[in-house]
Amino acid sequence: QVQLVQSGAEVKKPGASVKVSCKASGYTFTSYYMHWVRQAPGQGLEWMGIINPSGGSTSYAQKFQGRVTMTRDTSTSTVYMELSSLRSEDTAVYYCARDGTVAEPSYMDVWGKGTTVTVSS
Amino acid sequence: ETTLTQSPAFMSATPGDKVNISCKASQDIDDDMNWYQQKPGEAAIFIIQEATTLVPGISPRFSGSGYGTDFTLTINNIESEDAAYYFCLQHDNFPRTFGQGTKVEIK
Numbered sequence: 001q002v003q004l005v006q007s008g009a010e011v012k013k014p015g016a017s018v019k020v021s022c023k024a025s026g027y028t029f030t031s032y033y034m035h036w037v038r039q040a041p042g043q044g045l046e047w048m049g050i051i052n053p054s055g056g057s058t059s060y061a062q063k064f065q066g067r068v069t070m071t072r073d074t075s076t077s078t079v080y081m082e083l084s085s086l087r088s089e090d091t092a093v094y095y096c097a098r099d100g101t102v103a104e105p106s107y108m109d110v111w112g113k114g115t116t117v118t119v120s121s
Numbered sequence: 122e123t124t125l126t127q128s129p130a131f132m133s134a135t136p137g138d139k140v141n142i143s144c145k146a147s148q149d150i151d152d153d154m155n156w157y158q159q160k161p162g163e164a165a166i167f168i169i170q171e172a173t174t175l176v177p178g179i180s181p182r183f184s185g186s187g188y189g190t191d192f193t194l195t196i197n198n199i200e201s202e203d204a205a206y207y208f209c210l211q212h213d214n215f216p217r218t219f220g221q222g223t224k225v226e227i228k
Contacts, residue, residue, distance in 0.1 A: 045219040061216045107155050107212035111165040
């Protein structure tokens with residue numbers, strides 16, 4: 001079955017960077033885009049961006065432009081989301097979510113369980 | 122950017138109740154609306170696609186309705202296992218946006 005397994009919780013200091021991984025299995029990794037979404041405590045979900053695992057192209061939400069980088073490793077079927085210049089407001093649970101359609105981005109159909117990132121001095 | 126206004130933020134239901142959750146879009150999004158269920162510590166589950174289509178494998182107690190700007194998730198004959206956080210997503214345009222979510226408690 002399709003599974004997305006995310007890396008473990010992280011604690012970072014303000015100004016640092018964090019890199020979260022998401023290992024996919026159960027499907028052809030390069031056929032489906034992958035989204036990244038986050039949820040801060042007490043807040044709603046927020047879309048961060050999307051990566052095409054086939055060619056590596058990305059599109060980021062304007063809010064995160066310049067601070068987020070999404071990459072992929074096709075040899076291990078893993079996507080990564082790196083967020084730099086962390087501040088306390090970046091404390092959140094970060095999710096990867098597979099796009100539900102082949103060829104062009106649409107909606108999320110399968111989600112990871114999330115990775116908690118805490119930014120604290 | 123399309124804003125989704127989801128309500129209520131919290132609701133408490135009794136087993137057997139019919140529950141409605143609303144999601145209103147700030148602009149016309151056709152039927153590009155999905156609904157998800159999430160329980161603490163678990164991955165979100167995709168339950169309704171294209172506003173009205175039940176995702177295969179999901180209980181038929183769940184249904185969706187709406188088009189354009191007004192959408193509703195309905196849970197018929199609610200059961201204790203339906204206690205969860207529910208959220209809507211629009212995939213009509215970028216950036217993708219979500220409703221603020223609804224926590225459903227079962228008495």
